[in-house]
Amino acid sequence: MWKLLYNIGLLIAAPVVIGVLWAKPRCRPGFSQRMGWRLPAAENGQTARPVIWVHAVSLGEVVAVTPLVKALHQRHPEFRYLVSTVTETGREAVEQRLGGMTEHCYAPLDFPWAVARMVGRVKPALYLFVETELWPNLLWTLREHGVPSVLVNGRLSSRSFGRQNILGIRSFWRSVLATLALCLMQSDRDRQRIVTLGAEPERVQVTGNIKFDQPLPSVQPDESQRRSLGLNEHEQLILAGSTHAGEEELLVSAYEIIAKSFPSMVLMLAPRHIERADQVERMxxxxxxxxxRKSRLQETLTGPRVIILDTRGELSRAYREAVVAYVGGTLVPVGGHNLLEPAVWGTPVMFGPYTDHCAEIATLLSESGGGRRVMGVEDLVVSIDEWIRQPDRRNRDGQVARQVVCDNQGALMRSVEQIERCLRPAPLRPTHSVKKEAGPLVAKP
Known part of the structure; x- marks a missing residue:
């Protein structure tokens, strides 16, 4: 019943969904793949390798899942790896971080014909998806084809849980969650929530957050990178990453106060959505x-100023050059972004009260002293001022933040070991020659 009702509603909404997507320039790339056309093809012939399909929505999920894909590829090179994303930034991240190891495609919309064509064309041996991207038709179709689906690094924010945990539709989610072979959750809270929604308890494991398992980089400063960011030798950087409208105004108000006492401080804003750069500049x-604008740096200025980081793929490394960092989506009710990006560099981090998407990490950082929760302009000014005036304390707090990352690693291998329970052995390659060589996993016209 639920499948029928869901698809009736989906078909009614289809013209609106397609129209909205086509109206957004950033959603047009890969539109044909989203609709179930020009899809990746499975290899043919006796040497064909089964495919592990990994779905990661956007940049943040790709960053999180990259070590997992690399670990699986190293342990199981007999499989081929396909990573799907929803956004263009996700595609770019896959090509930068996993190029040569995986192929990329855009995830199909959850229309029954689109997911059926995708599953039928790729013929995956295993489907992995990150952070609770529950698409009913896709999961139902995979189950019908006997493909195990595994939720990796799963979490349920309070907002999502509250929206989905409505008594009238709980049985709907139970029918969707019944398709999953395993749910690998970040925390006990997430485990409890997904079981409440209807997941079978014996299929739910707490493996931790694989975002802690990013490789720890060298924290030595890079003068060439500082210059590329538009910074002079004597200047210090306050970096606010993944910011949203509403909190940027608070950040610049705090910076205006700080700059009066510390004119060598430079503020860099990295909007979560780069297409907002013009709007931020006008403000x-x-x-x-x-x-x-980072994309238009022609000369190095001096004195108080704001640099807008409007280029892709530079934020995580830019945190290394910051003396203090702020992670956005936390002073406005978004839920927060990746607090670990500055922490891995030993950079003390600030965040606001809205951290539902990263609640456990925020708690670990604030309780250890490697991070601080700020409620507005006054708290921002107090924290930044203290860290600037006391460099020894700033360095100590930064190292504490980095230690939080080290102390909580291990989710990656726990996840790999659980995933391997769902892997059927890939067929051995024949030693004799075959008449037809397998083609690459590319989109067909």
Whole structure:
């Protein structure tokens, strides 16, 4: 019954969904794949290898799942790896971080014909998806084809849980969750929530957050990178990453106060959505700030100013050059982004009260002293001022933040070991020659 009702509603909404997607320029790339056309093809012939399909929505999920894909590839090179994303930034991250190891495609919309064509064309041996991207038709179709599905690094925010845990539709989610072979959750809270929604308890494991298992980089400063960011030798950087409208105004208000006491401090804003860069620039100019765009740096300025990081793929490394960092989506009710990105560099991190998407990490950082929860402009000013005036304490707090990352690693291998329970052995390659060589996993016209 639920499948029928879901698809009736989906078909009614289809013209609106397709129209909205086509109207957004950033959603047009890969539109044909999203609709179930020009899909990746499975290899043919006796040497064909089974496919492990990994779905990661956007940049953050790709970053999180990259070590997992590399670990699986190293342990199981007999499989081929396909990573799907929803966004263009996700595609770029797959090509940068996993190029040569995997292929990329855009995830099909959850229309029954689109997911049926995708599953039928790729013929995956295993489907992995990150952080509770529950698409009913896709999961139902995979089950019908006998493909095990595994939720990796699963979490349920309070908002999502509250929306899905409505008494009238709980049986709907039970029918969706029944398709999963395993649910690998980040925390006990997440485990309890997904069981409440209807997942079978014996299929739910707490493996931890694989975001802790990113490789720890060298924290030595990089002068060439500082120059590429538009910084002079004597200047210090406050970096606010993954920011949203509403909190950027608070950040620049705090910076205006800080700059009066510390004119060598430079603020860098990295909007979560780069297409908002023009809007952020207009706001800063109206407030009277000197503004630079990272993509248009022509000369190195001096004095208080705001640099807008409007290029892709640079934020995580830019945190290394910051003396203090702020992670966005936390002073506005978004739920927060990756607090570990600055922490791995030994950079002390600030975040606001809205951390539902990263609650456990926020608690670990604040309780250890490697991070601070700020409630507004006054708290931002107090924390930044203290860390600037006391460099020894700032360095100590930064190292504590980095230690939090080290102390909580291990989720990666726990997840790999659980996933291997669902892997059927891939067929051995024949030693004799075959008439037809397998083609690459590419989109067919």
């Amino acid at each position: 800063l100019q109206a407030a009277g700030f000197v503004v630079q």
